[in-house]
Amino acid sequence: MALRLAAIVAALGGELHGDPALLVEGLAPLEQAGPGQLSFLSNPRYQPQLAASRAGCVIVAPSMLAAAQARGACIVAPDPYLYFARLTQLWKKQSAPPAGPAIHPSAVIDAAAVIDPAASIGALCVIERGARIGAGTRLAPRVTVGENCVVGERCVLHPGVVIGADGFGFAPNAGAWEKIEQLGAVRIGNDVEIGANTCIDRGALADTVIEDGVKLDNLIQIGHNVRIGRHTAIAGCVGVAGSATIGAHCTIGGGAGILGHLTIADNVHISALSNVTRSISRPGHYTGFFPIDDNAAWEKNAATLKQLHGLRERLKALEKK
Amino acid sequence: MALRLAAIVAALGGELHGDPALLVEGLAPLEQAGPGQLSFLSNPRYQPQLAASRAGCVIVAPSMLAAAQARGACIVAPDPYLYFARLTQLWKKQSAPPAGPAIHPSAVIDAAAVIDPAASIGALCVIERGARIGAGTRLAPRVTVGENCVVGERCVLHPGVVIGADGFGFAPNAGAWEKIEQLGAVRIGNDVEIGANTCIDRGALADTVIEDGVKLDNLIQIGHNVRIGRHTAIAGCVGVAGSATIGAHCTIGGGAGILGHLTIADNVHISALSNVTRSISRPGHYTGFFPIDDNAAWEKNAATLKQLHGLRERLKALEKK
Amino acid sequence: MALRLAAIVAALGGELHGDPALLVEGLAPLEQAGPGQLSFLSNPRYQPQLAASRAGCVIVAPSMLAAAQARGACIVAPDPYLYFARLTQLWKKQSAPPAGPAIHPSAVIDAAAVIDPAASIGALCVIERGARIGAGTRLAPRVTVGENCVVGERCVLHPGVVIGADGFGFAPNAGAWEKIEQLGAVRIGNDVEIGANTCIDRGALADTVIEDGVKLDNLIQIGHNVRIGRHTAIAGCVGVAGSATIGAHCTIGGGAGILGHLTIADNVHISALSNVTRSISRPGHYTGFFPIDDNAAWEKNAATLKQLHGLRERLKALEKK
Missing domain, CATH: 2.160.10.10 (Hexapeptide repeat proteins)
Structure with a gap:
């Protein structure tokens, strides 16, 4: 299963910067993707990973175009994560075309x-x-x-x-x-x-x-x-x-x-x-849950917790003095 | 599926105050019931909802008889919630008579x-x-x-x-x-x-x-x-x-x-x-669980929680002074 | 289903002290085992239960040999709990020999x-x-x-x-x-x-x-x-x-x-x-969970918990004075 970049942008839109004939053989996270794989950058926080990525092509937001082009091929889309979601749908449809509607005989x-x-x-x-x-x-x-x-x-x-x-x-x-x-x-x-x-x-x-x-x-x-x-x-x-x-x-x-x-x-x-x-x-x-700690510290704090109301009263008494 | 009040009290007992020929088409909570529906009041706390209810009939405890009659038809039973439970059983039996015992062939x-x-x-x-x-x-x-x-x-x-x-x-x-x-x-x-x-x-x-x-x-x-x-x-x-x-x-x-x-x-x-x-x-x-709070307040309190035992020690030291 | 002690040590090893012909009809915890049952002592903490046990035989560690022999038959094994695990496997195999590999026709x-x-x-x-x-x-x-x-x-x-x-x-x-x-x-x-x-x-x-x-x-x-x-x-x-x-x-x-x-x-x-x-x-x-308490105490402590960060600040202020 593989798709050319041209086929991807034809199906999903986006602005391709790179070779439309490049063959994509899979999708992968930025840090794991190789030259045959397509990845995406949805959170600007991960921009440092962009430069280091070996991905064949990366989906980026318009603001990332320069950084992405410095690295290689990219597809620019307003919402890279949404574009990625649709790409997974395209990928699944191509690799395992769903059977038509049917009722399994064992149902x-x-x-x-x-x-x-x-x-x-x-x-x-x-x-x-x-x-x-x-x-x-x-x-x-x-x-x-x-x-x-x-x-x-x-x-x-x-x-x-x-x-x-x-x-x-x-x-x-x-x-x-x-x-x-x-x-x-x-x-x-x-x-x-x-x-x-x-x-x-x-x-x-x-x-x-x-x-x-x-x-x-x-x-x-x-x-x-x-x-x-x-x-x-x-x-x-x-x-x-x-x-x-x-x-x-x-x-x-x-x-x-x-x-x-x-x-x-x-x-x-x-x-x-x-x-x-x-x-x-x-x-x-x-939010409301008890934070984790090493067991010994937790035991001390949990034991004290049962006296918490009393501690408040004692603090009040001290403040009055 | 519908039952007359007469049929209900014949099956489940209780003291009917109202027209035995009234046709009940369903069961519903007090605040949602309409004239074709039967409801119940099990908790005296909800008495204000009784007066406002449009239910065709209400199951009440003996102590609620006067309040219920002021409103319309009622069935008096010593435990209205239990009466209601049995009414759901009667209703289910009438509306979907269970098939006899059987072993499904696919088992x-x-x-x-x-x-x-x-x-x-x-x-x-x-x-x-x-x-x-x-x-x-x-x-x-x-x-x-x-x-x-x-x-x-x-x-x-x-x-x-x-x-x-x-x-x-x-x-x-x-x-x-x-x-x-x-x-x-x-x-x-x-x-x-x-x-x-x-x-x-x-x-x-x-x-x-x-x-x-x-x-x-x-x-x-x-x-x-x-x-x-x-x-x-x-x-x-x-x-x-x-x-x-x-x-x-x-x-x-x-x-x-x-x-x-x-x-x-x-x-x-x-x-x-x-x-x-x-x-x-x-x-x-x-009981024992951490109460929920808005996330910012929780974060502050949860962080302090990890010092709780230490706080107690400091409080003790202050008290000694 | 029953096994003689001889058959058990033949299959699983261990050093038998007792009558090899003794027939074991089941496995049971120390405090419940009767004369026809085999039990084990894995935690030295439970040694008091050993003396009181009516078990026909007990699996013990080498260090427990004297105490076990004072009581009756025993099997000595370096890790009694592991020996017990293997004994359950032996027991299961004997009592319900697994059918050969198969695919159920309904799968x-x-x-x-x-x-x-x-x-x-x-x-x-x-x-x-x-x-x-x-x-x-x-x-x-x-x-x-x-x-x-x-x-x-x-x-x-x-x-x-x-x-x-x-x-x-x-x-x-x-x-x-x-x-x-x-x-x-x-x-x-x-x-x-x-x-x-x-x-x-x-x-x-x-x-x-x-x-x-x-x-x-x-x-x-x-x-x-x-x-x-x-x-x-x-x-x-x-x-x-x-x-x-x-x-x-x-x-x-x-x-x-x-x-x-x-x-x-x-x-x-x-x-x-x-x-x-x-x-x-x-x-x-x-570890990290809220300890359980009676509900009234929990309610007081849980309510105070929401002021915990504030209590710390008040304690700090007192300390500064």
Whole structure:
């Protein structure tokens, strides 16, 4: 698999400075790329790596043109990272042309499910009655879409995804738990991607809702009646408890935990590993986790932490003197 | 799907104040319910929402009768939330009568597994030799029950559950790891529910045990030789390390982590996201996680945290003066 | 299933002090073992349990010979825990002789995948084109190995494992996300074990790499372009973000989180539940999590924590006086 620079700019645009006949055999990061490879510089911070790179060609922003030309071939694009993303798409399409839409014969699909003819259903998927899968959506192998759940268009669901298991609802009854049947479903918009083994539970009464353009990584748990706003991206191992509402254009770092029944505004960014235990009403960057240290130092500080409130009181007393 | 109030009280009891012929077309929370919908008030705190609700009928406690009647139809029941739970069960049974017990033809079941004729096995399940599945238990699609593992009666296992993978046991051997074969199994009691993609490992020598009535949410990891006591409920994304013993009637919030080889008493309640790193011998409510803050404030506090023990020493020195 | 002590030492070595004809019917921990069971003492700390044990025979280190003989039969071995590990292997082989290598007929294997004839593929696995599975490797049921991913020799992959789902890569584009196709694969060495429902993502450009002898527990997320060094062991529910490099011979405790683009040296040990948010260049033991407390105490301390930096400033001011 190889593409000439001419073919790349013909497909994706950009301003080529260099030999259009140069054959690109692969994509690679700046510091690893060789003469047969194409790379990109998206962050001006890495400019020093540009001069040292052996890449056959580099995608750069207009402001980097001089520096890039001093080095060799380049493609100038307003947003090199976006250009790179589209280049990966072009590359994938050329090297492994996707099979047409198809339903793998091993998939188990209820007669009362509705699969768009332009959807693709992988091996050993299970699609239950009343579920609907939109055009251009691709289910990898071993995905479950439960009763009455709806997946929009151009979505990608990775292996092991479970859409529409029961939400976790029980009423206490004399020391035991009485099941609250989960009567809602899951509604997933268009252009949503869902990572491997991620689970999205059906709602208790109303539906759990994932809006257009949301991207979920692997091993994420989305509780019942959660709503996630448009184009929010959530990294791996995040848990979102029931009835939480997350705004649009948020990013949630990996391993974060989000309690139930709270609301996060649009454009909120949560650091990885943070615990969101209250609503957040203003856009911004929020963090909360215990910093790592060598174990001996941590032990001393963690022990003192249990006296922290007392320390404050003692400090106050001293200040009064 | 619709039910008259008369049919509901005939099935579930309760004292109806209102027109028995009123047709209920759905269940909904107080603030969203319309005239064709039935709602409930379980927490007196939400009484203000009662007056404003447009619900066709509301389930209330005896103490709320006057307030509810001022508004319209109501059903009085001693525990409205429990009544609501049973109503969801009635609703589900009416709207989607469960198919009889059956083994889906795509399931892969070893000849030496024992499936009760009143159990139901979903599509693409795998049940290995010596495993046993009790009466009334329902396995959703894509569940694995490993060799010699036992699942009791009336259990529900959601998609992707793995019962009886090997526990994580290795002995160090000259810088590498020697596998400790896991010779135990998993024993699950009656009325246990297990969420999507949750894993319960088999024991090393003895069995891992989940007692009657335990409820586990999605994406939970239960290590080898763990024992979880009756009617304990564990929310999503919790990890329980090997040989931990958790008492009966506990609740463990989502995202909590529980170390191995410790013991938690009955009636212990762990807040979501907390790290349980020592045994807990007394009933109560326990918590431990770093609170979230805006990132700039967190950075300052987290940096100071690493000097906390030193701060205490300095405070002591000042106090001595 | 039972073995005489003579057969055990014939297979595994060690110095038997006791009746070679004694029939062992099972393995059990010291405090639970009965006369028909074999146990072991690996930690001298547990010596008091040795005297009290009813085990038919105990595996001990040479230094424990006198104490063990005072009690009854024993096998002396330089590393009793390692001896025990091998004994579990012997036991398993005797009690449930593994079927020969085989591909379960329900597995879905692409014609362009390469399965070594000495590999074993469980029910309902999916192996995509270009994937390769080495000799002696065993895939449990319901495992996915994606396109072009390579699994070495003598590996064990437990149910629900997903190798080679797309890494989580998107470029921002006018408020939405543009997919970065993941063009790399996953390369897994020899003697690697991977727990149930664990996910290892394919690389963006280069491959994600798991070196020889790595042991991964259940429900672990390994992001794209991660590299994990030889014989490192990672417990359940750990998340490793993209492009992290973890050294050889490390141990990572359960529930820990490891940020992306950082480097952890060889022989680093991370406590369970810790947040690794920076590179670690020196071997050692590192920890970082908020200690648990009763909820009331935690609330007071957590609230004060938000003023910690201010407290330091006030302490400084007092010291200046």
